Amino acid sequence: MSADVFEPLAGLEGVGSAARAARDAVDVLLRDRGLRKVGSDMTAEALLLGAHASAALAGSTATLDDVRRGAGDGLSSGAVRMTGELMALAPRVDTAPVQVWTRLHQLAAADLGPEQELGHLRTTQEPVPDDIPGLLPAPPADEMWERLSALAQNLTRPTKAPGLVVAAIVHAELAVLRPFPTANGLVARAAERCLLVARGIDPVAVTVPEAGHWELAATYGSGLDDYAARGLTGVRDWLLRSCEVVSLGAERSPLGTRA
Template identity: 50%
Template sequence: MSPAPPTSTSGAGSPTPDPLEWLTGLEGVPSGFASTRDGIDALLRDRGLRRSTPEQTAESLLRGAHASAALEGSGSTLDQVRAGEGDATAEAAVRVSTELLGLVPVLGRAPLQAFARLHALTGAPDPGRPVSPEAADRLRSLGTTVLTTRVPALLLAALLHAELATAAPFSACNGVVARAAERLVLVARGVDPASLVVPEAGHLALRAEYESNLRGYATGGRSGLHAWLLYAAEAQARGAESSPLRG
């Protein structure tokens, strides 16, 4: 589904309305994401963001790659992924994680290029190419939303994740792309500049809820969207618990 707001009109000269602002009025959504953001902020402050190391960032990205691959059907363990012995799906997720932080400035100026590059890194067929004109339109709409919305970053990350996962605009590995895009937003919007939170692990820990809420998002209209956002705030909080900063 496309998260279009209720129809409204603006007078001449009025500011362009934020396409996602209406989502902040859904019951429990603002408080859910605010609580998650507070938890992430506390983790990064109390566990030493200023003392974080490149090795911790690399470990966070590796944990995320393993979790994302598992959600995509990989049977590789974290130790196998760490040793470079993962299956093809795990290898694809690791390639994405390795270059993900380099796409932060790209997301801020050309989101479509960032999405296409994430897909190309998976090694899937037709790299970066939408599967249909409708998919291309959906991606363009998402790109415009990323550039224009002012909603909290956690909400934007959750919505972008669900849209990419359920619209499946690419030939394969759409889930890997969607989860990488969620993490990318958290870095680009300043929630987690060093990428120490592991949102993918949060989704893996809540796998049954993750999969059911994605199905609900795709088919459940406004109620499905609402349920996904409430779920996503919880999953992102679980992702903070999986940070290397916690040991």
């Protein structure tokens, strides 16, 4: 039987309790408002807020009003395009993860690079332009392919780890590996969101985890660097940060402001 690579990470010091607390924050939001009362308008609004926050974290200068009017820049337009397909892509993220990631890149990077690069994994050793400031250099293409393939295989296998932990690891791996020529941060955050939906943490996508990442922007790049360079200590710290992000995402939900 294949090893469950996610379960040991969920057992790192403090991660289990932090993941339960974050899950409780989401569950309280949904329970208090009534899951059956969550309409498509609330999902659309939460995804729009997430698109704006994710684009801002990538360096977009578009305001929320710009994003609402469809008048944002290439980063925000790409983030919004991803939200339009996110709920349809989420059910496939556990069975065809690479296809989901490449589709997310096609949507995210349509205004950011040559058409022939859309949805294609990088194959060269050239430096990758980053939309995540301050990261360590991306690994060589051969190492990236090996790790990405292993990540995809592990996603299709059963795990006892909380879905939040799995989503956070996928986010970090995509951000650190930078498998695409552009828009890797946008894709990584959307991939995390897909898994939070698919693994039942937020099945109706009314939290805004991207807003949590944005509010904790001062530790975003450094947290990913630590994840990549500090072994299990860095992984644990990233997972703890991700739990805080999910809790903040529940607080920033438009559902929470509804009477």
